[in-house]
Structures are given as C-alpha cells and as structure tokens.
Amino acid sequence: MSSMFDGTTIPLLEKIALFADRRHDALTANVANIDTPNYKRRDLPIEAFQKALREAIADGRSRADQGVSAMNGDWAGQSLGGKSGPMFPAQVFQAIEAKSPSLTFQDNNNRSIEHEMLEMTKNSLMQSFAIQLMSTQFGMLQAAIREQV
Amino acid sequence: MLSALDVSASALIAQRQRMNAIADNLANLNTTRDADGKPSPFQRRFVTFAAAESGNSTDAPAGVTYQVAVDTSTPPRRVFEPGHPDADKDGYVSYPNIDMMTEFVNAVEASRAYQANLVAIDITKQGFTQSLKILA
C-alpha cells in the first residue's frame, strides 16, 4: 500500500523537510547563544546530506532506467523513506560542531549573527518550498483516489 | 537557488566589519600607547571592499569580501605637550591620525548600506514566498 508514494517525489521531499526542521533547531540554538562565552557554532552536516540526496536520486533514476516501474516494490522506500535505508544514515540529522565564517572573539565564541540569520532564512524558505511541493503531490494523489477534482 | 541571499549577507557582514573598524577608531581617538604600554600612537584601521570571486561560473554574482587594513601613510597628529608622560624629547606627543568627522560620515554610510542590504534580503524572501502562490 505504501508503494503508491514511490513514483512521486514525496519520499525525497519528506527527507528534505525533516532535515530543514532539525537544522532550524540547531540554528535557533546558535542565535540564543550569541553572547555565551566558549560557545561554538553548531549545525547539521549539509554536505553529507546533499551527498546522500544525490546518491538517492541517482539510485532511483538508475533503477527506473533498468525498466523497473516506479510503482514496483519499495526500492525507493528503501533509499529515501520508510525503513531509512543505507543512504540516509541517522548521523545526517544530528547537529555537530560546525565551522564558522567569522573569527573567534575574546570570549571564545565564534559568533556571526548575520550568518545565522541568513542560514535560518534559507533553511525556512527551503522547507516551505518542499512542503508546498509535497502537498501538491498529495493533492494529485487525492484527486486520483477520490475520482474528484 | 537562493544565491541572492548569500550575496546580500556577505554585504551585511562586510558593512558590520566596517562599523567595527570605525568604532575601534573612535574609541581610540586619543590613544597614545599600544597594547604593550609603549608610547606608540594607535594607527587608524579601515576596511577595503572587493568583489568576491564566484566558485563555479565566472559571471554568477558572488557578493563582496573585505580586508581590514591599517592606515600607515597618514602621519600622526603631533601636539606640543611637554608635561605628558608620552612626550618625546622635543615635548611633542603623537596622537592617532583619526579625524572624528571622517569616521562619523563613514559610519552613516555603512549604516545606510547595511539597511539597503536588509531591504534587498526582504525583497528576495518576498519573491520566493510569492512564487509559492504558483501552486495555490
């Protein structure tokens, strides 16, 4: 029954929205600690996530090229959703200490408020983009199921 | 996709550094000793901007980078104060080569540029959220 989502981009968008959500938490923690001595900036590993994303997309495409129908089985569920397959390890969604473009100040804090607000804005825009696309896809599935537009 | 935000943010960071340099100059308007306590007038700091190199393609806009530089060419202000502990053998004290009016004008300019870039960020955000109406 869950394989009806495999032909859509819903599993991909789910992962992106989840990542954006976790990242928002990390960035708000950075802003809250803007004056804390000895605090170092934390973030989610973006490069690792992008890499996992590209791998999952390429994996999906290669399976489609081999003639496996998009609605067959849950191979997409394996790499992108559901049972959280090998390509999206749980570490990708956990905050770690990240590098900062700013220098370290006297109180051993590497703050840059503009950088944090910029990343937060980009993150939130990405999340609303992904969620809107996802809800459109859900609407399409609903229209097909209800036989009613 | 959202490179316009990166560009504006680089400008915000650069203008803030400029304000930091100006605040530094104004705080040290009359500083005659350096951090080690030796009589050496504070040298004026200023920030130079340069267009940033884009990583991928050569004509994609990439924002601005800044360099903090020390103004070593302007000579220090020499004032005749024989009783001053930092006076040299002729009785002159070397004060920093900082002009308050210049610093104020630069501060106003930096603040205006900061505001302008904030508005640019706002417009970019609005454009993005407006485009979501395509799906409505």
Add this chain to the structure above:
Amino acid sequence: MPSSINGLGMPTPPLAPPSAPAGPASISATDPPLFGKMLLQSLNQVNGLEQSAQAAVEKSFAGDDVTQVEALTSMKKADLALRLMVQIRNKVMDAYNEIKQMQM
C-alpha cells in the same frame, strides 16, 4: 446502413461504406475510434508532465541549475493535467452509463 429492398421484395446486403476521404474528421470502419486515440495520447501527456515535474524537483534540490519557479510551474502543470484527465474520465464514465441505460 439500411438494407435496400429490390424489386423482388428480398433484402439486398447493405452497400459497402463509402471510402473515407482524407481529413482528420473522417471515421472509417477499419480505424480504431479517434476518441480512444485521443485519450491514450492525453494519458501519455499527463504521464510525461509528471515525469518532467519529478525530474525538475529532484534537480532543484540536488543543486542543479533549476530555479524554484521552473520546478513550481512544472509541478502545477502536472497537477492540472491530472485533474483534467480525471474530469474527462468522469464525463466518459457518465456518458457510458447513460448509454448503457438507454432502452433498446
């Protein structure tokens, strides 16, 4: 084709249908119904639009050179095409049911 009755009172077999003139509006007995062909084409188009929407979304999140406006418009086109298809299907089903219930 109504059978004609010759002078003997015996029905003659119906005449062969006239040969189809060239033109898109013509229907000959040997061709499949053009409406069916049109439906198949629309189905393919809807599928094609969905595939390109999916590709656009994947590319825009993988960092390739697809702006958000492109991804959004291709998704919306696929959405509308699907909904139009569903409506056409509903109308066809209604027409079929109506014909089925016609008293012969």
